[in-house]
Amino acid sequence: MSKYPRSPLAPDEFPALPVIAGAEFATIAAGVRYAGRTDVMLARLAPGTSVAGVFTTSKTRSAAVLDCQDKIGGDADSGAAILVNSGNSNAFTGRAGFESVSRLTASVAEVLGLPQTRVFTSSTGVIGEPLPDDRISAKLSDLAGTLSEGGLEDAAKAIMTTDTFAKGATREVDLPGGKVRIAGIAKGSGMIAPDMATMLVYIFTDARYDQAALQRLVSTINARTFNCITVDSDTSTSDTLLLAATGASGVDATGAEAFDAALNDLMLDLAHQVVRDGEGATKFVEIRVEGAASDADARTHAMSIANSPLIKTALAGEDPNWGRVVMAVGKSGAAADRDKLSIRFGGVLVAENGWVAPSYREEDGAAYMKNSDLVIGVDIGLGSGSATVWTCDLTHGYISINADYRS
Amino acid sequence: MSKYPRSPLAPDEFPALPVIAGAEFATIAAGVRYAGRTDVMLARLAPGTSVAGVFTTSKTRSAAVLDCQDKIGGDADSGAAILVNSGNSNAFTGRAGFESVSRLTASVAEVLGLPQTRVFTSSTGVIGEPLPDDRISAKLSDLAGTLSEGGLEDAAKAIMTTDTFAKGATREVDLPGGKVRIAGIAKGSGMIAPDMATMLVYIFTDARYDQAALQRLVSTINARTFNCITVDSDTSTSDTLLLAATGASGVDATGAEAFDAALNDLMLDLAHQVVRDGEGATKFVEIRVEGAASDADARTHAMSIANSPLIKTALAGEDPNWGRVVMAVGKSGAAADRDKLSIRFGGVLVAENGWVAPSYREEDGAAYMKNSDLVIGVDIGLGSGSATVWTCDLTHGYISINADYRS
Numbered sequence: 073m074s075k076y077p078r079s080p081l082a083p084d085e086f087p088a089l090p091v092i093a094g095a096e097f098a099t100i101a102a103g104v105r106y107a108g109r110t111d112v113m114l115a116r117l118a119p120g121t122s123v124a125g126v127f128t129t130s131k132t133r134s135a136a137v138l139d140c141q142d143k144i145g146g147d148a149d150s151g152a153a154i155l156v157n158s159g160n161s162n163a164f165t166g167r168a169g170f171e172s173v174s175r176l177t178a179s180v181a182e183v184l185g186l187p188q189t190r191v192f193t194s195s196t197g198v199i200g201e202p203l204p205d206d207r208i209s210a211k212l213s214d215l216a217g218t219l220s221e222g223g224l225e226d227a228a229k230a231i232m233t234t235d236t237f238a239k240g241a242t243r244e245v246d247l248p249g250g251k252v253r254i255a256g257i258a259k260g261s262g263m264i265a266p267d268m269a270t271m272l273v274y275i276f277t278d279a280r281y282d283q284a285a286l287q288r289l290v291s292t293i294n295a296r297t298f299n300c301i302t303v304d305s306d307t308s309t310s311d312t313l314l315l316a317a318t319g320a321s322g323v324d325a326t327g328a329e330a331f332d333a334a335l336n337d338l339m340l341d342l343a344h345q346v347v348r349d350g351e352g353a354t355k356f357v358e359i360r361v362e363g364a365a366s367d368a369d370a371r372t373h374a375m376s377i378a379n380s381p382l383i384k385t386a387l388a389g390e391d392p393n394w395g396r397v398v399m400a401v402g403k404s405g406a407a408a409d410r411d412k413l414s415i416r417f418g419g420v421l422v423a424e425n426g427w428v429a430p431s432y433r434e435e436d437g438a439a440y441m442k443n444s445d446l447v448i449g450v451d452i453g454l455g456s457g458s459a460t461v462w463t464c465d466l467t468h469g470y471i472s473i474n475a476d477y478r479s
Numbered sequence: 480m481s482k483y484p485r486s487p488l489a490p491d492e493f494p495a496l497p498v499i500a501g502a503e504f505a506t507i508a509a510g511v512r513y514a515g516r517t518d519v520m521l522a523r524l525a526p527g528t529s530v531a532g533v534f535t536t537s538k539t540r541s542a543a544v545l546d547c548q549d550k551i552g553g554d555a556d557s558g559a560a561i562l563v564n565s566g567n568s569n570a571f572t573g574r575a576g577f578e579s580v581s582r583l584t585a586s587v588a589e590v591l592g593l594p595q596t597r598v599f600t601s602s603t604g605v606i607g608e609p610l611p612d613d614r615i616s617a618k619l620s621d622l623a624g625t626l627s628e629g630g631l632e633d634a635a636k637a638i639m640t641t642d643t644f645a646k647g648a649t650r651e652v653d654l655p656g657g658k659v660r661i662a663g664i665a666k667g668s669g670m671i672a673p674d675m676a677t678m679l680v681y682i683f684t685d686a687r688y689d690q691a692a693l694q695r696l697v698s699t700i701n702a703r704t705f706n707c708i709t710v711d712s713d714t715s716t717s718d719t720l721l722l723a724a725t726g727a728s729g730v731d732a733t734g735a736e737a738f739d740a741a742l743n744d745l746m747l748d749l750a751h752q753v754v755r756d757g758e759g760a761t762k763f764v765e766i767r768v769e770g771a772a773s774d775a776d777a778r779t780h781a782m783s784i785a786n787s788p789l790i791k792t793a794l795a796g797e798d799p800n801w802g803r804v805v806m807a808v809g810k811s812g813a814a815a816d817r818d819k820l821s822i823r824f825g826g827v828l829v830a831e832n833g834w835v836a837p838s839y840r841e842e843d844g845a846a847y848m849k850n851s852d853l854v855i856g857v858d859i860g861l862g863s864g865s866a867t868v869w870t871c872d873l874t875h876g877y878i879s880i881n882a883d884y885r886s
Contacts, residue, residue: 132809132817164805164817166834199802200835381788381873382881389882395606398571402539410539410571427573428607466788468878474789475796475874 076473081348081356081444081464082237089224089242089255092276094118094318097223098215099230102207105159105197110230112208113223114215115154115274116184121318122148122283123192124290126298128311134163135170136193137310139177143189148283152190153180154274154314155208156231158259161310162195162203172205179209183216194272194312196259197233224276228257231272234473235259235349241341243334245279249323252279254335258342260349271298271346273313275338280319282326289332290315297339300371300461302378303350347462352469355387357462358447364457369406371459373452376404384466387446392437394422401450412453418446483880488755488763488851488871489644496631496649496662499683501525501725504630505622506637509614512566512604517637519615521622522561522681523591528725529555529690530599531697533705535718541570542577543600544717546584550596555690559597560587561681561721562615563638565666568717569602569610579612586616590623601679601719603666604640631683635664638679641880642666642756648748650741652686656730659686661742665749667756678705678753680720682745687726689733696739697722704746707778707868709785710757754869759876762794764869765854771864776813778866780859783811791873794853799844801829808857819860825853 095117099110117123125144127137155176162169177191184191195203228238239258244251260271281289294313315335317325325331348356359377364370377383380400386393394415401408411426418440421429440446502524506517524530532551534544562583569576584598591598602610635645646665651658667678688696701720722742724732732738755763766784771777784790787807793800801822808815818833825847828836847853 130806130809131811131815132805132820161802164802164830164834166818166832168834199805200830381877385878385881388878391882395568395571398539398606399537402537404538408538411573413539423571423607425573426571427575466878467882468875470788471792471795471873471875471878474792475798 076234076236079236079349079353081353083345086225086228086238087240087242089240090253091221092253092255092318093278094121094320095276095316096219096221097227098218098220099223099226100211100215102157102211104157104204104207110226111159112155112157112211112215113227113230114219115227116219117152117316118318118320119149119151121152121316122281122286123152123314123316124283124287125312125314126291126294132164134161134195134310135165135173136162136195137312139173140192140194140312140314143192144287145283146189150187150190152192152316153184153186154192155180156194156272157208158231158233159197160195160201160203161197161199163199163310165200165202168202172203176205176208179212183212192314194310196231196272196310224255224257231257231259233259234351237349239342239345239349241338241345243338245325245331245334247323247325247328247330250321252277252321252323252325252331254338256338256342258346260346271311273298273342275315277317278319278321279317279323279325279331280321281317285326286315286317289335293336293339297336297343301343301347302375302461302463303347344462347464350464351473352467353464354444354467355465356445357387357464358460359463360447360449360460361452362458363451363453363455365407365455366457367459368457370452370457371461372406373401373404373408373450374459374461376400377448377450378461378463381466384463387465388467390438390441392417392422392434392441394437397448397450398423401452407454408452409454414451414453416449417441483641483643486643486756486760488760490752493632493635493645494647494649496647497660498628499660499662499725500685501528501727502683502723503626503628504634505625505627506630506633507618507622509564509618511564511611511614517633518566519562519564519618519622520634520637521587521626522634523626524559524723525725525727526556526558528559528723529688529693530559530721530723531690531694532719532721533698533701539571541568541602541717542572542580543569543602544719546580547599547601547719547721550599551694552690553596557594557597559599559723560591560593561599561723562587563601563679564615565638565640566604567602567608567610568604568606570606570717572607572609575609579610583612583615586619590619599721601717603638603679603717631662631664638664638666640666641758644756646749646752646756648745648752650745652732652738652741654730654732654735654737657728659684659728659730659732659738661745663745663749665753667753678718680705680749682722684724685726685728686724686730686732686738688724692733693722693724696742700743700746704743704750708750708754709782709868709870710754751869754871757871758880759874760871761851761874762872763852764794764871765867766870767854767856767867768859769865770858770860770862772814772862773864774866775864777859777864778868779813780808780811780815780857781866781868783807784855784857785868785870788873791870794848794872795874797845797848799824799829799841799848801844804855804857805830808859814861815859816861821858821860823856824848
């Protein structure tokens with residue numbers, strides 16, 4: 073799918089996704105930009121489906137994002153549809169961008185017999201070029217004709233851009249009323265940072281869930297999953313996460329802790345997969361900060377570490393350069409005291425009391441850095457604030473991908 | 480000096496620096512970390528020298544920085560000294576780091592017959608390793624014995640770390656009382672970002688300047704020069720700028736506009752040289768933002784553009800990827816309106832009214848990007864706030880330098 077090799081951090085295989093009753097999928101090659109591959113996915117959701125979503129906070133967000141935001145909270149009775157294309161983000165395309173969204177949502181509404189207010193679209197790819205929406209519209213009848221309950225894996229492939237592997241996750245939850253299933257797909261590998269990333273995420277469940285409660289739940293979980301990952305600190309104009317609860321299982325999951333925990337787990341799984349496909353990534357890195365003056369301070373420190381080019385290049389070089397961690401804590405702007413700071417690489421205590429730990433041996437740090445999954449632990453030593461974020465290293469691969477992506 | 484080739488953006492040659500009456504310099508190879516090169520510089524400043532300084536705001540700043548900060552504003556009558564070593568930053572070295580600074584400043588004070596409170600030191604290089612200050616102390620008599628008025632260019636070389644060229648600048652100013660001279664040197668190429676950079680800057684003038692007024696002047700000029708450059712958004716624990724006004728010319732420049740302008744010009748020159756030596760840099764890039772809601776907002780947008788890895792890699796690839804500029808404005812957090820934004824690459828109007836400009840041709844943007852010096856102009860279209868910052872591109876060279884710098 074991608075012209076780049078599969079990420080060394082990719083999972084072994086795409087998971088077997090269950091059928092989600094009430095949700096059907098279809099994909100097609102519309103030639104939006106790419107040749108020889110599918111680039112459009114359509115999802116049809118049964119009447120009664122609750123739809124929740126979170127979106128990029130970029131002030132230059134795309135027409136599709138603005139349109140989705142307007143539609144969240146709408147009437148669930150009539151069902152819904154999600155149309156996604158890759159290859160062109162329809163972002164920063166002025167008035168024409170809004171017109172494309174309007175034409176597409178109207179066409180989908182007509183083909184599927186839905187109100188236009190229940191048709192959500194996303195576009196991902198190059199910014200600033202007009203979306204050839206006529207190529208997509210021309211395929212809508214064909215798409216609608218091939219909708220099937222089993223098409224979610226194909227959908228995961230159709231929405232890829234620079235991704236090197238398709239991303240999917242699934243969970244089952246046993247509730248008192250019966251079993252419900254959750255399945256999700258995601259795309260994203262560059263321009264990944266809160267809030268959120270060039271990241272598209274679509275999650276489907278056959279549980280019934282009150283729409284307003286679902287929206288609160290998704291926002292809460294998003295804050296500790298997708299908004300805690302960063303590949304390059306850059307934030308997309310198009311980030312979108314939509315969750316559709318069809319209710320077709322007949323089981324109401326509203327407020328059920330087991331469901332909420334499973335959804336959290338699934339969203340974290342997908343978020344980690346996005347980091348594992350970070351452009352050029354060879355290391356998957358968890359940054360755990362504790363002992364900060366507040367949770368917000370902990371997050372500021374963690375993101376300062378996760379986004380530091382000097383740390384990310386040291387990770388690429390398998391260099392246990394804890395001095396750069398000290399630097400990143402110092403520059404973050406959040407409260408810190410050099411002499412109370414301690415740093416661990418995995419289980420190896422590296423620095424404490426304002427200096428290298430007496431027990432630390434450089435060989436231990438260097439050996440740990442050879443792992444492909446790394447944990448950097450920082451105790452600020454000031455309070456009880458904590459945060460965990462995830463990132464990857466910065467390699468020659470990132471430069472290669474991004475210095476010639478557009479041309 | 481560096482193991483990396485001279486930056487393609489370097490000036491043709493090091494400028495001929497004038498003698499600054501009242502200032503003498505010496506350098507020596509003390510073997511702090513590097514072999515076969517000078518790594519320590521000493522400056523002796525005549526009685527009556529005003530010293531002003533600005534320093535990193537890092538919360539994990541080094542012992543030498545803290546010591547210098549304490550000493551700014553001290554009595555000028557007794558003269559002063561500046562001792563700088565490269566190879567080891569003596570940062571995050573706990574109690575031992577302070578003891579090293581104390582021993583070094585005491586030794587210099589003794590050798591030169593100065594109060595310890597007038598001895599300023601800086602250290603640059605690897606973080607977290609004990610400074611072998613005994614190697615420096617052992618050379619102090621030799622250093623003092625070779626102090627000469629002409630040694631400033633050699634000093635510029637002694638303070639280099641990953642720099643690929645020595646950095647110097649000079650200006651002359653005709654004041655009513657006579658001519659005064661300013662000469663400065665700088666080092667820095669990585670970990671460059673406000674406030675400030677792994678950047679050391681030492682400026683000398685034979686003008687007389689009231690010490691408190693000089694401190695205000697340096698702080699003001701620093702805010703629009705060194706604090707407006709960024710190579711990689713990372714901030715050092717050791718950044719130091721010291722300005723010494725010996726007064727030996729007998730000409731008082733306090734408050735003289737011509738002097739202030741010349742100093743501004745010299746500091747901007749040195750700041751630009753630091754960017755031109757940005758690790759791996761092949762493009763020198765000026766980001767001009769105007770039309771923002773405030774100057775602060777303009778700076779936020781400008782720094783968001785200047786620090787975006789996706790923009791910096793596009794510049795490296797000579798890709799006129801203005802969509803990434805839209806992205807960086809959108810993510811910055813400062814006020815913006817997609818449909819009021821306009822973007823220029825040099826004289827080429829690229830985008831306006833929320834879309835690509837009708838007159839824009841991709842060939843024009845691509846041709847412009849082939850220049851080694853670039854200007855990205857953004858008009859936010861909201862107000863009259865403006866800011867200009869300088870940065871470089873992000874290349875394979877940066878990765879190569881930083882993935883193996885320490886080992």
